Amino acid sequence: MAETMSAPAAECFRFEDDGSIPNNPKLPLLLYRGALDTSGDAAARCESLFAAHGWSGGWRNGIFSYHHYHSDAHEALGIIRGEAEVQLGGERGAVLRVKAGDVIVIPAGVGHKNLGSSSDFLVVGAYPDGRQPDLCRGRPEERPGVLDNIARVSLPAADPVAGDDGPLLKNWRTAG
Numbered sequence: 193m194a195e196t197m198s199a200p201a202a203e204c205f206r207f208e209d210d211g212s213i214p215n216n217p218k219l220p221l222l223l224y225r226g227a228l229d230t231s232g233d234a235a236a237r238c239e240s241l242f243a244a245h246g247w248s249g250g251w252r253n254g255i256f257s258y259h260h261y262h263s264d265a266h267e268a269l270g271i272i273r274g275e276a277e278v279q280l281g282g283e284r285g286a287v288l289r290v291k292a293g294d295v296i297v298i299p300a301g302v303g304h305k306n307l308g309s310s311s312d313f314l315v316v317g318a319y320p321d322g323r324q325p326d327l328c329r330g331r332p333e334e335r336p337g338v339l340d341n342i343a344r345v346s347l348p349a350a351d352p353v354a355g356d357d358g359p360l361l362k363n364w365r366t367a368g
Contacts, residue, residue: 200225200295200354200358201359202222202224202359203223203224203225204221204363205220205221205222205223205281205286206221207280207282207285207302210282210284212283213261213281213282213283213302213303213330214301214335214338214342215261215285215301215302215303216300216301216342217301217342218299219299219300219364220299221281221297221298221299223290223295223296224294225294226293226294227295227353228241228293228294228295228353229293230273234272234273234292235252238270238272238316241353242268242316242353243318244355245349245350245352246320246348246350247268247318247319247320247348247352248321248322249319249322249323250316250317250319251316251317252272252314252317253314253317254306254309254314255269255278255304255306256305256306257305257306258305259279259283259304260304260327260330261301261302261328262298262300262301262327262328263326263328263334264300264323264325264326264341264345265300265319265325265326265345266298266319266320266348267317267319267325268295268296268298268352269295269296269315270294270295270315270317271291271292271293271295271296271313272292272314272315273312273314274291274312274314275289275290275291275292276289276290276291276308276309276310276313277306277307277309278290278296278304278305278306278307279303279305279307280296280298280303281302281303287307297351297352297360299345300341300342300345301338303330320348320349321348326341347365348364
């Protein structure tokens with residue numbers, strides 16, 4: 193059974209619509225540094241932690257090497273092994289280095305792209321209530337409807353890392 197971690201500190205990032213990647217007009221992206229225990233079977237432990245807080249439907253892999261976003265779901269990414277340079281928020285967004293133990297919580301609409309990673313890079317991804325999100329790449333033909341989709345995505349019931357006492361709820365309830 194997964195344990196709820198004590199509420200980790202979170203770095204917040206906000207991104208403006210750049211005309212291609214809509215980003216999220218209300219909710220900040222959250223980055224939890226060193227939030228996961230990466231010893232042993234860290235991937236299974238991360239999946240259990242996320243699932244215990246209602247984030248499931250996930251996968252194990254990396255982060256796509258092209259700008260993309262999900263218009264109909266929020267996403268949690270647990271960095272299990274390795275490190276990567278990730279661009280968040282589209283072409284004019286922030287470039288951050290993430291490493292094993294970090295968790296990124298990406299609100300619906302916020303772009304993300306892997307700019308380069310170590311050969312052992314492994315991510316566990318999950319979505320509130322096990323949603324299966326769309327995959328948008330910022331193409332003009334995708335634009336109709338995505339802003340409405342983003343606005344309709346409800347707040348998750350719990351923070352994927354810290355449950356009811358996490359920074360996500362504190363930050364997103366006041367922003368949303």
